[in-house]
Amino acid sequence: MRRAVESATILADCWGVTARREDLLIEVNAGIFENRPDAERLEWKEQNRSRYYPSGESRSDVDGRVSSLLGKLRAGPPEEHVLLVTHGGLLFHLLHGVFGRVDWQEYCEAYSNGRRIFELKNYESPLLSSTTPIR
């Protein structure tokens, strides 16, 4: 959370706006891999074909958080422009919650750390790129 808060604070200071901490945006809990080398988690993920780790948050846990977050946004002032600064895993679930499906490879290309701001628009297109179910 600290890295997301730092990022949001830099932006808020530059733009003269207020940053607010939202715990629903905390990264997905990786359970037994917490504070362990990423390589161990990635190996387990590959072997088990799952991004939900023992003792960590389940998919329903994260979906619940995303659902709560979207509910908060919808309940807020309708004329606001909100920037969510968050973490890779949670952002993937957020996009999945909003769009229904997200291609992991495209996501990784588009949403590397600190790359750019994307606006979620009420955009409808008959065209969809290849999709991968979330696991």
Place this chain on the structure above:
Amino acid sequence: MGCGDAESHAGRSRAVTDSALGRFEVGLSGWRLRHPLPGGLRVSVLRHGESENNVLGIECTDLVNKDLYGLTPVGVEQIEHIAEQEYD
């Protein structure tokens, strides 16, 4: 998932979607919102800048460890650059 229609369109040319996308040109433009946002509400997203745990290759996500790792100097520069680019 409520996106069976999405599946029916899967596999079509991405290049076509890339032409009129603005900020969604990196493969995201063709995705449709499953839950439309209320009119007037604008929501943008940003993944935090490069952080110390990224560089160290350490997983840290839960509440116990959430404050251990901050941005690297590169991460700070990334965000400052975005702040300058997006300021209007």
